[in-house]
Amino acid sequence: MVSSLLFDIRFPQGPLSLWVQAIWSAQIPLNQQGVTRRLVADAGSGILFNLGEPILVDQEVWNDPVMFQSTNRQAHMIHLPAGANLVGVRFQPGMGCLFQTKLAKQEDATSTLQTSEFIQSLFVRLKDCLNIQERIDLLDKAFYQRVSRMTDTYDPVVKAVELLQQSSRVDLSNTLSLSQRQIERQFQDRLSMSPKYFQRLRRVRAVLLALKIEKNHGKLAELAIEYGFSDQAHMTRECQLIAGITPKRFMKSRLLD
Numbered sequence: 001m002v003s004s005l006l007f008d009i010r011f012p013q014g015p016l017s018l019w020v021q022a023i024w025s026a027q028i029p030l031n032q033q034g035v036t037r038r039l040v041a042d043a044g045s046g047i048l049f050n051l052g053e054p055i056l057v058d059q060e061v062w063n064d065p066v067m068f069q070s071t072n073r074q075a076h077m078i079h080l081p082a083g084a085n086l087v088g089v090r091f092q093p094g095m096g097c098l099f100q101t102k103l104a105k106q107e108d109a110t111s112t113l114q115t116s117e118f119i120q121s122l123f124v125r126l127k128d129c130l131n132i133q134e135r136i137d138l139l140d141k142a143f144y145q146r147v148s149r150m151t152d153t154y155d156p157v158v159k160a161v162e163l164l165q166q167s168s169r170v171d172l173s174n175t176l177s178l179s180q181r182q183i184e185r186q187f188q189d190r191l192s193m194s195p196k197y198f199q200r201l202r203r204v205r206a207v208l209l210a211l212k213i214e215k216n217h218g219k220l221a222e223l224a225i226e227y228g229f230s231d232q233a234h235m236t237r238e239c240q241l242i243a244g245i246t247p248k249r250f251m252k253s254r255l256l257d
Contacts, residue, residue, distance in 0.1 A: 010022065022090040023136050041201050041243065073197070164202070183195060207247065
């Protein structure tokens with residue numbers, strides 16, 4: 001079945017990639033059926049610009065023109081109706097809250113992200129763009145220019161995230177010269193989760209990404225060991241808890257798409 005979803009995505013390169021993992025656009029033509037999709041947790045956060053019809057996230061109506069998506073700890077179901085027209089920025093883990101804080105300081109304001117002069121000007125300019133590529137180009141350039149004045153020479157949370165994605169056995173307190181308590185507090189402040197939960201979330205996400213490749217469908221036990229689970233049953237429990245779906249049901253849903 002051909003999907004009615006018109007989707008495009010760009011993964012920034014260079015300095016912007018430290019802050020932003022993706023810039024994306026999603027549209028459903030007015031004469032097409034709506035689409036429902038599962039959003040797998042990635043520990044990231046984002047800014048969503050809604051240029052069309054209201055959308056549903058876990059049965060809750062989202063109709064504000066600009067919305068900040070808080071750190072994603074669990075899977076969500078999103079429904080895009082006919083006429084949906086979205087464009088968004090997906091931050092790297094821990095960088096969305098930092099962006100908001102630094103943006104407020106730059107603008108010398110206590111206003112919310114939705115009323116930020118920078119964000120509001122982008123929303124107006126996005127409405128004037130003629131196509132998806134123009135919108136993605138606009139956000140890529142605007143956020144690159146903005147974050148180039150924000151980047152710190154050393155950020156322990158960014159370093160911790162990088163290390164945890166490379167290995168689950170790294171000793172953060174020794175590597176970062178911070179106490180375990182300091183690391184836990186900074187993770188809670190920026191990601192609203194502990195380093196341990198972050199590892200669990202990213203491991204589940206990695207498994208589901210691997211299962212998008214059909215040749216892996218018969219290798220669940222092998223994948224469980226490869227991604228650090230004690231066995232296939234452990235992997236199944238973690239996927240159900242964090243992503244809201246088991247590996248087998250995920251594979252079946254992919255075949256039906």
